[in-house]
Amino acid sequence: MNPILTFVVILIGFYGLSTSDNIIKSVFCVTIIESGVILLFLNLGNFEGGGIPILNDQLVNIVDPLPQALMITTIVIGSTVTALSLMLCIKIFHHYGTVEWAEVLRREDVKS
Amino acid sequence: MIHIPILLIFLPVITSILVYLFKWKHMNIIVLFSQLLLTIMAVIYFGHFYGQFENTHIVLGGWDHRIGISLANDTLSMSFIFLSIFTWWMVLIYEFSFGKTKHTFLFFLIFLQGVFLGLLQSNDLFNLFVFLELTTIIVTILIAYKKHGESFRAAIYYLLLNTSGVLIFLIGIILIYFTFGTINIVYLHETLTTADDTMVVRLSYLFLMAGISVKTALFPVFTWLPKAHGVAQSAISALLSGLIVKGGVYLFFRINFLYDNVGIDYTDFFFVIGALTAIVGVMFAVSQKDIKQILAFHTVSQVGIVMMGISSTDANIFYGGVLHTFNHAFFKSLLFLGAGVIIKVYRTKKVGEIRGVMSTMPVVSIFMIIGMLSITGAPFFNGFISKSIIKYGIQDTTWKYWALYAVNIGTATSFIKMSQIFFGPKTVSYPMKHMAQNITLMSLAFACIVLGNFYIPFTQNFFGIAYDQEFIHIGAFIDYGVTLSLGFLFYRYIISKDYRPIKTLREYKMSFETANYLFIIYLVTMVVYFIWI
Numbered sequence: 001m002n003p004i005l006t007f008v009v010i011l012i013g014f015y016g017l018s019t020s021d022n023i024i025k026s027v028f029c030v031t032i033i034e035s036g037v038i039l040l041f042l043n044l045g046n047f048e049g050g051g052i053p054i055l056n057d058q059l060v061n062i063v064d065p066l067p068q069a070l071m072i073t074t075i076v077i078g079s080t081v082t083a084l085s086l087m088l089c090i091k092i093f094h095h096y097g098t099v100e101w102a103e104v105l106r107r108e109d110v111k112s
Numbered sequence: 113m114i115h116i117p118i119l120l121i122f123l124p125v126i127t128s129i130l131v132y133l134f135k136w137k138h139m140n141i142i143v144l145f146s147q148l149l150l151t152i153m154a155v156i157y158f159g160h161f162y163g164q165f166e167n168t169h170i171v172l173g174g175w176d177h178r179i180g181i182s183l184a185n186d187t188l189s190m191s192f193i194f195l196s197i198f199t200w201w202m203v204l205i206y207e208f209s210f211g212k213t214k215h216t217f218l219f220f221l222i223f224l225q226g227v228f229l230g231l232l233q234s235n236d237l238f239n240l241f242v243f244l245e246l247t248t249i250i251v252t253i254l255i256a257y258k259k260h261g262e263s264f265r266a267a268i269y270y271l272l273l274n275t276s277g278v279l280i281f282l283i284g285i286i287l288i289y290f291t292f293g294t295i296n297i298v299y300l301h302e303t304l305t306t307a308d309d310t311m312v313v314r315l316s317y318l319f320l321m322a323g324i325s326v327k328t329a330l331f332p333v334f335t336w337l338p339k340a341h342g343v344a345q346s347a348i349s350a351l352l353s354g355l356i357v358k359g360g361v362y363l364f365f366r367i368n369f370l371y372d373n374v375g376i377d378y379t380d381f382f383f384v385i386g387a388l389t390a391i392v393g394v395m396f397a398v399s400q401k402d403i404k405q406i407l408a409f410h411t412v413s414q415v416g417i418v419m420m421g422i423s424s425t426d427a428n429i430f431y432g433g434v435l436h437t438f439n440h441a442f443f444k445s446l447l448f449l450g451a452g453v454i455i456k457v458y459r460t461k462k463v464g465e466i467r468g469v470m471s472t473m474p475v476v477s478i479f480m481i482i483g484m485l486s487i488t489g490a491p492f493f494n495g496f497i498s499k500s501i502i503k504y505g506i507q508d509t510t511w512k513y514w515a516l517y518a519v520n521i522g523t524a525t526s527f528i529k530m531s532q533i534f535f536g537p538k539t540v541s542y543p544m545k546h547m548a549q550n551i552t553l554m555s556l557a558f559a560c561i562v563l564g565n566f567y568i569p570f571t572q573n574f575f576g577i578a579y580d581q582e583f584i585h586i587g588a589f590i591d592y593g594v595t596l597s598l599g600f601l602f603y604r605y606i607i608s609k610d611y612r613p614i615k616t617l618r619e620y621k622m623s624f625e626t627a628n629y630l631f632i633i634y635l636v637t638m639v640v641y642f643i644w645i
Binding site: 010013014018020023026034037040041045072073074084085089090091095101102104108 | 179238241244245246248249252253256259260261262264265268271275276279283286289290446553607621623624625626628629632
């Protein structure tokens with residue numbers, strides 16, 4: 001997979017963030033951006049025919065293990081962010097009865 | 113001795129877990145004890161390594177120093193560590209003065225301290241990313257802690273916008289790693305000294321900077337800040353405005369130190385961004401009527417002034433900006449905590465409905481007035497010193513000088529508006545039993561006055577720079593008087609009339625989509641500025 005394609009994934013995420021007015025869609029878009037970044041990192045660290053970086057007797061011609069180690073951390077953080085933001089979505093739905101940014105803003109004004 | 117940085121990170125984390133797991137009755141004492149231990153360790157560490165901070169670089173776990181997790185300190189990071197420990201002392205004492213604090217709240221509050229100290233000491237870029245993201249997550253929980261609909265909306269706005277910013281920061285790290293093969297800041301600085309000024313280096317710089325700009329709340333992407341800082345509890349607002357925003361500022365100069373030999377000319381760009389941040393922040397601030405919203409928008413404008421200072425390559429102006437981050441931390445925490453007391457007693461946040469604070473609670477009002485004098489830049493208070501350093505540094509360029517002057521007038525206007533709350537008859541009763549609160553406010557006010565008069569030893573020891581210029585002279589008083597009177601006239605004849613544009617400005621709320629759209633535009637502007645020109 002070409003690294004340029006991962007940039008396309010990231011741009012799709014940003015396009016979604018700047019157009020969708022649904023909070024859950026925004027959460028998805030952040031996840032998409034994050035997947036794009038992870039794919040970019042793994043892509044650049046990989047090469048065709050590279051072996052898996054696990055200690056065994058044939059430790060030659062392996063891919064760089066560092067990007068994979070770092071990206072596991074990023075995935076963990078990303079799942080935390082997703083979980084937390086979905087929880088906030090549920091709470092917003094309980095308070096306002098909607099998960100649309102504009103509608104939440106309107107009902108907030110009505111309340112105050 | 114060299115491993116104290118690890119303890120500085122893990123002691124608050126362990127304390128917070130103990131507090132959460134065991135739910136002791138007297139956990140306040142344990143928390144304060146651990147805080148005391150933290151302070152002592154930081155002081156011993158600073159004393160031991162004073163003058164030889166290049167030896168503090170450690171790599172954890174015995175890994176290769178180019179890729180392992182590493183920590184390092186210098187005087188600048190130590191000064192920020194002391195600032196954060198001090199702010200946490202204040203916030204903890206303030207919170208405890210209200211009686212029973214919830215375990216879960218305390219857990220997140222103290223955990224955040226460990227994470228933030230990690231952010232300050234981290235010496236590799238990936239850990240910076242991890243700590244940045246951790247701060248974002250914990251701060252989100254703290255913002256949402258009030259469990260109002262408004263706070264949930266502010267929290268998710270903050271979380272999503274900052275996460276997308278931090279992910280852009282991560283792209284910058286990726287580019288650096290695959291260009292130079294290391295993410296350790298110390299080694300990277302050596303490598304970058306000899307590196308060519310290529311497209312990839314510039315791209316990595318601007319991706320890192322774009323991520324940091326979101327965290328710092330610079331001009332087009334500041335919209336998360338006022339809402340988030342306005343709806344949180346007062347102690348949390350003080351912490352966020354005083355300190356957590358400075359995490360972004362701190363990263364700004366860490367990354368700029370990294371790239372200082374590459375030859376990227378960022379001064380004008382970030383000065384303009386800083387000036388725009390300051391002016392837009394002040395414009396929104398003068399239109400607000402909610403006391404916490406006013407203070408939150410002033411955080412935006414003061415961060416703009418800090419950026420005006422630290423975007424400079426001249427050491428004097430640069431450290432003026434750094435000094436302003438400290439001063440801002442003190443007076444903004446003071447104002448937010450004082451406002452918290454007032455809001456608690458009056459049960460309203462509207463400036464128009466609060467009257468007679470002076471006769472109801474004289475002690476709190478005196479400290480609030482000290483905070484207001486500091487933020488507007490009165491002589492003998494700390495805001496004056498750092499603003500003067502920046503002002504004298506940039507006064508050769510006319511438009512820069514007038515931009516700063518306009519911000520000062522705006523600041524004066526909105527604090528003249530806020531000072532109305534002191535006048536009037538006594539309307540509510542206030543039991544004088546919150547000793548701890550007054551101690552907190554007093555220490556912060558004391559810090560404002562001390563830094564306003566004895567700043568030279570401070571800047572000498574921490575920044576290695578001595579300002580021999582005398583700032584307090586008759587011209588400074590006249591200048592301050594003129595600023596105040598212009599602010600008063602501006603308030604009396606324009607703001608208090610509440611014309612339609614001011615109302616529109618006050619009720620304007622930027623939607624999340626627009627904020628992201630602006631972020632993309634900001635990114636494109638940076639690409640155009642740093643790569644094509």
